[in-house]
Amino acid sequence: MLEQFILAPRIAYFSMEIALRNEIPTYAGGLGVLAGDTMRSAADLALPMVAVSLVSRAGYFRQEIDAQGRQIERPASWDPERFARPLDAKIAVPIEGRAVWIGAWLYVLEGQMGGLQPVLLLDTDLDENRHEDREITHHLYGGDETYRLKQEIVLGVGGVRLLQALGFTIRHYHMNEGHSALLGLELLRRYLYPPEDLHSGESPYDLPRVRELCSFTTHTPVEAGHDRFAYGLVQRVLGNAVDVEAMKRLTNAADAQRSRIAIDEGLIDLATLKHLAGEDSLNMTRLALNLSEYVNGVAKRHAEISRTMFPGYRVHAVTNGVHPFTWTAASYRKLYDRYLPSWCHEPEQLVRADCCIPDAAVWEAHVEAKQALIEKVRALTGVALHPKIPILGFARRMTAYKRPDLLFSDLDRLKEIARNRSFQIVFAGKAHPHDEGGKRLIEQLHAQARALEGAVPVVYLPDYDMEIARLLVAGVDIWLNTPLRPLEASGTSGMKAAFNGVPSLSVLDGWWIEGCVEGVTGWAIGDAAGAGDGDARALYDKLEQVVLPLYYGYAQDPGGWIKVMKGAISKNASYFNSHRMMRRYVTEAYLR
Template identity: 30%
Template sequence: MENNDNYSNWFLEFKKTEEYKAFAKNPVAYFCAEYALDSSLPTYAGGLGILAGDYVREAAMRGFPLLSVGLRYQKAQSVLSSKKQEAKNKLKTVIDKNNQEIIVSVPIGKRIVKAKAWLWEEDEAKVFLLDTDITENDPKDREISKCLYDENRDNRLKQEILLGLGGFRLLALLGYHASVYHLNEGHSAFLTLELVRHEMKHQRVNFRDACEFAKKHIIFTNHTLVPAGQEVFSSDKISSFIELCAEEICLNNKDITTLGAWESDSNIFSMTTLSFKLSTKSNAVSKLHAEKSKKIWPNQIIDFITNGINVKKWDKIVDTSIKNIWERHLENKRKLLTLVKEEVGEIWNETDLIFVWARRLVEYKQPLLFLDNIEKIIEISRNSPVPIRIIFSGPTGGNESPLVATIKKIIEEKLKGIAIFVPNYSTEIAEILTAGADVWLNTPLVGFEACGTSGMKAGLNGGLSLSTRDGWGYEVTPDEVGWVVNDSQNGEEMRSVVERNIIPLYFDHLKNPKDSVWVKKMEKVRSLIIDNFSTSRVLKEYIEKLYIPTLKQKHIHKID
């Protein structure tokens, strides 16, 4: 892996500053509902978890003081590997100075729920996880942390109270006094109420003034515009679940529900609205995402920090003694071919042109876009001078979605020998797919993909992208990453690019793979990702744009 001296030098210099010393004393608390820590741990469902896992590892690698907090689930939506024992070895019970297990008490509804604290560690990276599946709890309360993004709305709300209030209280029990609280999505927004409670106590101020003090501690990152990511509940439901919490703050429920009320309907409580109202700074995760966000929330000042990937984790072109990037790519492609043979039984050649579509299988990501004219795909394949192969994959959850069923049916009935669906998706399989793909297919409906990082992972390993102009793709020129199409609602333009541009260029490349236009494009996209789309750059920007300004505008007091 090439070193990026610009970022390494920046972090070395940053450690000499007074700001770094302040963070070392009072770290940044990073709250997220999901983390991709290990593919055998059911603590993630998709891109948010992958990003959080990459970010935590980057902060540890750079020596930046980050306290990461989430929930430990028993089940998740994604298919996981069988390496459960390996993951368990990285999980440890959190104990206090008296060698007693740390148990956090959280007011949910009319009951006090207990949560056990776990610590996941890998090298220097650490994440605290809360778990309600303990004997001290009522059987129903033991179910709170059972499943990530529980479809039961009552349980989902309990999870968000547990993450926000419980996560805040866990850090207090451990003696940490954070300088900044970083909310990722609105899932942890209830921690704002804990901060308000402490401001009322320490500043001896009323609720309204305490909210203004609390804001100075909090930043909020919105990761999606998709409705599923914007948690809303009825205000009546919120009132019933925060009853004890309101009593602790000596407030009536309406004072709290007003903070998250929709402007158009005060009976709807939005976790995103609460997060915006009680944060000093907020950001989107790409330039286009920020532009779209400002139209939805016109009264908010929304900056953007485009997502990136952890280069150390996702870089599979490791043999730098082989100078030609194509030869190094072929090593990864052979691993992909082995996976295809083992999982599907197909035997392909390393010179075949392999397209890959792999991510969460949801409507706005449009996995069927490229397949909306099967006859044309068959024609392209038949006329191509090189065999073309298409791989689909992604987490399917416990029940197969209609999208997955449709893709499998199309492959079985029309595209045998051309396309396959790779099952048992996991982070390990994702690493093989992103490293081995010749062309990465990215097909979101423009305006719906906040950023997307799978194409970055492919690009890091020399894979070229064929993409709609959404998310991070909005910030690069087509020549830098591969090919970009303007029509995100019809696959015709995409198939035309394959037929007229990609196949001829790849065929010419095979004639002289050491010095081809294709190889030059591979080298270009790899450099682009390392220089501009790594979590090194992401962490640096969060420190400069959000963490330091927040640190400088507020006080830090002891959290009881």
Template identity: 40%
Template sequence: MKPIRTFNVVPSLPGPLEGLRRLAYNLRWSWNHDTIELFRRLDRELWEEVGHNPVLLLGRIDQARLEAAAADAGFLAHLERALADLERYLSGELTWFTRAGGRRQGTLVAYFSAEFGLTESISVFAGGLGILAGDHLKSASDLGVPLVGVGLLYQQGYFRQYLNEAGWQQERYEDNDFHTLPLTLERGPDGKPLAVEVAYPGRAVRAQVWRVQIGRVPLYLLDANLEVNRPEDRDLTDQLYGGDPEMRLKQEILLGVGGYRALEALGLNPNPPVYHLNEGHAAFVALERIRRLMRSEDLSFAEAREAASAGLVFTTHTPVPAGHDHFPPELLGRYLGEYARELGLSLEGLLALGRKNPADGRETFGMTTLALKLAAHSNGVSRLHGQVTRRTWRELWPGVPEEEIPIGHVTNGVHFQSWISLEMNQLYERYLGPSWREEPADRALWQGVYSIPDEELWRTHERRRERLVAFTRRRLQGQLSRRGASEAELEAARGVLDPEALTIGFARRFTGYKRATLILSDPQRLARLLNDPAHPVQLIFAGKAHPRDEEGKRLVQRVAELARQPAFARRLVFLEDYDMAVARALVQGADVWLNTPRRPLEASGTSGMKAMANGALNLSTLDGWWDEAWQGADPDEPIGWAIGRGEDYPDPALQDRLEAEALYGLLEQDVVPAFYERPGGLPRRWLARMKASIATLAPRYNTHRVVREYTQRCYLVGAERFRALAETGWGRARALAAWKERLQAAWPQVRVEAVKADLEGDLRVGQALDVWAWVSLGPLTPEEVRVEVYLGRLDPGGELAQAGATAMRPVEAKGPGRHLFQAEAVPCQMSGLHGLTVRVLPQHPDLPVPFLPGLIAWAGPESVAQQTSG
């Protein structure tokens, strides 16, 4: 039965408690232990029952309890303290951003992502990508960076996981009730819900805009589940990563085009804007930005592209091909054919932007390709991932050495306040001082970890392990009860795990390359390890497989099956429905954090960072963040353990066998003995590793450092470039586009005709040489190019490796379009067989990088033979 009218009923709070509503609707409570405790005081059981959702808590709590709280002087004092703390936080003018010289006016950053992991009660995320996005927004708030988030508000979000009797993953979707979440529906001046329209074939789709307040940072989420839309369009914001490619394309159009229009409707698109695309899902925002600039500023596509690109930042998070969305040309034509015409492009012209090879009419349209072509700054999320990404996308920059391809890296981090336990929080405050929360990237500050008494650190960590064991028992009993388990099975679940045993945590998405079952490779050896009466070990697993990932589901089933066997029943547990609450319990209580991805397929990984900040030690293959963390640590102060040495294997089966053997060896010979070696009743060697791990890694692997890095390297630079291109009626943007057009036409005439170097016999390290090059530039001037000597050692294949570039200067014109360039005193810094060559690159003051696709000219073998002075 459909209602004839709808209305919302809000909690009836006694006057003295009205401040609870303000606290509930700002997600800063989610990383403020004092405010969390305030809500828990109202009703501890209900707080757990509502999934840590304060809005739902206030809506479902018994009115008598509210009246009692309103008359409780202690509770009211606690409420007043929490409100005062929030007000101080929000009104703070002297933030890191302002101290760093940032200008809040005109430097708005719009951060687009398909998912955001904020709290377990707002289910609009699937995994690490969303958690990273949520942590990014929280740190931006803490640092005062003027940033807004943009995403989609999913009616069902991501699936809830449960296992059937056979241990096979099942998916269950639950509707989100937006009116019982900390969400606010944005409204226009007329009081009606604010909505935007996006064109789809034969109709317009409307989406309304909700806001989640995350400290100082608003997150705007689009909701297409409106009665004015067709049923299939209402499903646009139904499920995250659900549906077929057509649904994914429709969602990504709504995210990029609709998200941009939502910011306009909200009045949040001042110039100069900076747009940060968190993965390729949001790449259509770049096209919408270009379209709007064309219309509002009367620019051509090429001119608007230069302006828009200046403020575009793109972060890619996966080296796995399946993680990059591609769409068939005919599907893109159906949905964006008219849009291409609005951009002044043919359909083929639009498709070319998303193809590695624009001339290949059969190639699909790639969202990552589109983002890489349009963004002024692109990066991976760890040092190793940056290398892998440059190798993966090198076709976009033919002729450019792989190490110079303009894709950098900003290694991920985590928002410590969201993940560190209350007990560790208090310990850090006691020995590091309160400033550790505001300055988690301060290396000197973290040296205070070494002053924490061993007894105190160990006692704190043991309490967290005990809580993890209790949490796991409760969770396991719930799983079994829902499955109709017997009383005997429930009783057995109450006794699983040992609060004093070495506890290893493994929690992440279950998919082939993450190798969740590597530690299960030899069940008999594992059983002996886990059941050693003197030195017991226990394993807690959690994680979801994508609904269409059959291999991932088989991995889940393998863990679940083993957990039921008598040899493992008390020592190995699989926790269903991995979410932020499970993740928090695991990273706060585990002794060892296990990570076994197949190198180099882990872009970063952040769960180990969360565990590290809580005192757990990482045991991982050298992939993602752990590769650079391990390589950068002091070998005299061990911070954990590395499985292997970062080898690359052509045979995956061989890699699995060797790395499983290495893992078992580390556990048997090093990890377990160190944990149970207790001189004076304390594991001194273990505690030394814990302190070294925290002191070494915590200053780097936090999102405060990440957001600072993006701000200084990308946001502020992008904003200034956008301002510069907008000067004098977009004169510089127009000039840059015209110059590039002329450059493209002239480049076929650019070549290095001859190269001469003053080489006579061997050189000694530290000696230098002079180099001359005769270069034909056609209609270009020497000021429009950068001519460089490219010199370095040769690898066994005769290719230049460890090479560097030295600029050459024009010294003489040699006729029409022909010029002599010289480099003096080019140094040779290393011994060994060397080589050199000369290259020509475009040069312009408004180019963010000198590498334009296809525009690089190298000296060929014939250049050496023509060492003439003519």
């Protein structure tokens, strides 16, 4: 099967995590889901790509919630043989002075239109390796910084080498976040100027050639969120790849010999590395920035922030999108197939949803999706939600800046709002095993839910995954998002909701700055310049005075609420999709 994928040049898409299907736990959250949607759209659009990620045999983790609301992590192991086939090629990378062998599994992703895309899942669990090396690709985001650096060596350096060993011709490399930035070092080793072309003091590395081959998408709007590794650790773990004594020989050699020595010894000049990745430590984002001709943020506002964080770099904006077919409920797929039959391949056709689809048909599709969510909630928690009472949904990684507790800032005010117009709340999300603050938030949410018992039904769905996400974004009535500005680089859950006619009630950050048309696609909480201090009050006011009255006015004027649902579809789903995103990458990054 591999033969069909190596006949023509491809774009290599590198991502530490990727969401391929619900049964394969090679993703932790939004970054991996975006990677999966990227490849699904590539399949639908017949773009010649190949994804490179880690097999993550032990997955991320399965989440249990105890009676007090505490998160318990359980293993999430999976067997690659169930879904992928092993490939024959193996390559080695230097780690801690020894050769660590890397193999790969081939997962073939099939798009909705029948297109196929290869996904390589790198694996060090091989007989040739020592026990500790076999575990490098086991745990997604597991272990300490040494373990993380080893994983990033496997992904970046190993990924490039394995693509070559398998016979792929790569025309472009796309780094989805900085985890794979070491691929640029591997390319520097590969592309050196001929010794006879070097003049005194010149670097042997063909940096312009490498930059031309690479693109980089950054997702993190805070400096502290970028991977850094001390150079002492880098020299120890990378072994001979960055060797001080050997580099002295390289530095002292005549200019005409430098390239040949670098090739023979497989070295990267430590001075060059520091110049590219930072003097104090190896900053993976800095390395990716310096080795990429095209750099982009994942929303317009995020690109602005990134340009401020990294002055001197040109950071474009390609706002994220979500895969149309994957995130649209079955009831809405049938609806769009009937009234806008080309929507799945050309989601921009959804711009006509407000005039081409009858109101009653939109509502019927929503009722069906809502009932599916209600049944799932009952199965997981035993709680029976009411189908005629609006449901607010909140589901994402549980961490402090996402502020999942903002809605519960004033329980008395919340109860007062509910006395006049009832509503229900559904939460879901995992906290990283090392994020103690995130775990406390989950526990606090459960305590607040107990405090609201009898006034506001609140449920927390455990073990958030793609299946639960699909049901939530389609089955709730209002999608809630309350990040602390400007820490939401993009966010995509509200985009998924829009494909199902669910409007957002969200803080103006990330994609929502572009997607919010007040009262048309949903509603803003506060303003884009706010510091966040008044967000709770703004949330309560908007919920009490605008959102709930409009929802409950359905009986007298069904057109009011349906108009907002249609606005979410026609103005948000038609634009914030991964087909549009991929067409932007092709024309602006890959085919420059």
